[in-house]
Amino acid sequence: MFLREAVYHRPKQNFAYAADRQTLHLRVRAKRGDLVRADAIVGDKYAWERTAASVPMRLFASDELFDYWETAVVPPYRRLRYAFKLTAEDDTVYLTEKGFADRLAPNPDEFFDFPYINPVDVFAPPSWVKDAVFYQIFPERFANGDPSLDPEDVQPWGGEPTPRNFFGGDLKGVRDHLDHLERLGVNAIYFTPVFEATTNHKYDTTDYMKVDPHFGTNEDLKALVEECHGRGIRVVLDAVFNHAGKTFPPFVDVLEKGAESEYAGWFHVREFPLRIEDGIPTYETFAFEPIMPKLNTEHADVKKYLLDVARYWVEEIGIDGWRLDVANEVDHAFWREFRQTVKAANPEAYILGEIWHDSMMWLQGDQFDAVMNYPFTNAVLDFFAKDSIDAAGFANAIGGQLAAYPQTVTEAAFNLLDSHDTARLLTLCGGSEKRMKLAALFQLTYPGVPCIYYGDEVGMAGGGDPGCRGCMVWDEAGQNAGLLRFYSETIALRRTYGAFRDADIAFLQAERGSGTLVYERRGTDGSRFIVAMNAGVLPAEVSASADSRSWQDAYSGEP
């Protein structure tokens, strides 16, 4: 007998989805350890007898409570009726849409149904994304390449970052240091906002059609993008469409004219005139931040304006995608139109939402290609940085994440370990370079798009905002050369071996109470890598059975 209550399957989302235009992935969940075998009974609903087949499933992930079984099926006519045969030591039960049954019904009317693989509905991120290694740049703090653009009150490079000070970083600075990025091995940049705004972080946009004058001009950005492309580096900008800034002209107009403003409908105003009462604005904002009025993305004029913005930077400036700020507070309907607009301008543009929570509803093919994968971040930090979970807990957290999304989503997820919104990785690791390296090693050998926050690679530390937004250290004496070498070597490994980018991961050793983790990465090309690490405070001996004598050290190439 196995536990019926633990079994779960519901068509679509992460349990039955088109992995490509021909292939369906089917998954079923059961209590951990309950099943010795699972099979999918599949066929075409209009030709059942001729097409019915039983397909074995594999246990592809586990978390604390559950095992997840999966198989891939290519339906002969793009449609699939299916059931599951679940086998425990002493029990075999069939699962259909109608529930459990001891024997299979003679016809598949009450089986689960995947009605049709329609290409337009298939989740399909740009092909380059799976192979990308991102580098996040906070432009005001990366490099000051043109002091003539500096704000009036600019501080000397390398000073203490505060919420409001400026250090003069600009686009020219980025261009001057592209060699550093090439040497590091990254092939994509995510820039936090570059449009005109009043703050150093630029999340309070004044003009969505103009590069901030302290950073440069639209032409400067275009030239930077072109140079990046020449070096094989893609460029993604930050789209702050949830809210504008207090200097955004339509908002200024509403501030001045109230309900009479022609832009009154562009915002969510609870009460005119706009004001702040007991710390709460009478208009909706990001959080309760008065300088960030929420845009009414259901309003036709607002939609047109923002979609024109989305199109302009892709089409005219040549950027390769958008990172969407506070993406989950904007309506789904807007993002669907946004996707159509952006993909029409460049089908290979990457659409990356900022969502810190469960994101399945944005990752079904009609909205985003990926989200910033903070659940991944948290699991890695809990294990490698904070030592607050053991190897088993970590493997369970990762297993749960693999199961929570389609494989295609996992392979395109944006796996960051820190950002401008968190403390820096080295600081989160309590200053331990060893822990930091293990965390980064996991990140760089895990499916999904790794992103390195500028400066982490040279050993920069820093707490939460504003501490994490310090000036990039360019003086080699202040850089950690060993860490930089580690990053470039590990990025090179990832970019060399497809197995580190493919989805298949198996935890070979992840025990309760242990800090020792051993996992195998398997490539669709048949290659296999074993990664062993000890995140504990004690030395540990790792043993993993390698079933062949042909294993090599991936770093050195030696046996």
Place this chain on the structure above:
Amino acid sequence: MFLREAVYHRPKQNFAYAADRQTLHLRVRAKRGDLVRADAIVGDKYAWERTAASVPMRLFASDELFDYWETAVVPPYRRLRYAFKLTAEDDTVYLTEKGFADRLAPNPDEFFDFPYINPVDVFAPPSWVKDAVFYQIFPERFANGDPSLDPEDVQPWGGEPTPRNFFGGDLKGVRDHLDHLERLGVNAIYFTPVFEATTNHKYDTTDYMKVDPHFGTNEDLKALVEECHGRGIRVVLDAVFNHAGKTFPPFVDVLEKGAESEYAGWFHVREFPLRIEDGIPTYETFAFEPIMPKLNTEHADVKKYLLDVARYWVEEIGIDGWRLDVANEVDHAFWREFRQTVKAANPEAYILGEIWHDSMMWLQGDQFDAVMNYPFTNAVLDFFAKDSIDAAGFANAIGGQLAAYPQTVTEAAFNLLDSHDTARLLTLCGGSEKRMKLAALFQLTYPGVPCIYYGDEVGMAGGGDPGCRGCMVWDEAGQNAGLLRFYSETIALRRTYGAFRDADIAFLQAERGSGTLVYERRGTDGSRFIVAMNAGVLPAEVSASADSRSWQDAYSGEP
């Protein structure tokens, strides 16, 4: 200790959704009988300390394995962070996005998140739908009002229906009999296809812009719609957009010219020239039916054509909605555009998909207002018609369905007991009028839109297609007057008392091995009804505790 593996919650879909523009419904699942209490811990993510509250949940549905708890919350700022407190006899555990915990974290970062209620994303079927009682008409078999339109080989009214014969039903016939519909008390008609086609069922469209000449003209339909509206009856047509007919001019062109046809991209052709090999067309079709070539609804010209069709009949002819044939084999992207087109023409149009299986992915606000609720059909038939499940099994099936969808979806679901695609209800009941009445009584006292298949109300019988497509019996001598009275009285009850249309249902008696069912229907206006029925073969005594002396017989009005 309660069973952790049985607990389920994932944001959005049927577990956390906007019931209207202000209100969120939160649900959580647990093993049946495990919890004595459940609470939602809720608050605003940016003002947690000031807004946090604990809200008790109620057990609103159960199925064989699980209990489902629900509560409604009005977030102060349209966004909600939440967790659940689950209380068993001897165990209290908190559930957050991160899993189970013995105590609640001090901040809600790892709680579940409903980021924002954006009105455009809220599932909101037309307001009239909840109060509708539908009547399905198969036009070729309802009434022959204008013999001059008859096909050449028309058969005498009342003959044996075959897959290919004609009896001359037409729009004039419907118009002649609107009094019957008014007396019956229905206030909406769903017509199977009325556009020009070669078959009697018209599912093989020749011309989507033209009423079939054997039924009348576009003007006739417009006049019929206007007369229906004058009588308070709405009209829904059948949109057969998955596939066209073999006489559809673009398909004829492709048949003739092959890959050279300008319409070659309108269909899914595996191999030119179009032909049938071993019973399988070389082009995709509905099932393997050569006369029903599948339309390529991703092709821009096809989309434009079909969306023009969708708009024309709503805007020019005045229909109140579309029933979508084989809806789940058409791409989601098409249906999203279809919704925008139709709702722009008439925001109160009803969009009803034909889906026989789990339909959650089409019922999230961006596609359909409802689906044809065959899981409901099957449960009712299993219990009332076939006696293949007992009262407990029936209550579990219904409970599972209530839990599987948002309440707003349940209230707009199209609850049919038979159709042109199934045997007739009386025949499914083995000819038992008593069983048929109980099934219809349940249908008419259950949330969701009941639909009566033409002729059921006068006692027509008939097996699966073509048997269920017989000519409507208009001779009063051939009608079952008692059944007709039962239908009109029960429809009147439903239309009089909102409690029968509101979602709240509780099973008071539904035992294993029993055919006796007692349930209470509770209205949002505070009214309550108890329905007791015995679907078993033995007489049964029903006792239900009524907590007040003010109960009346709803049919007679007597105490």
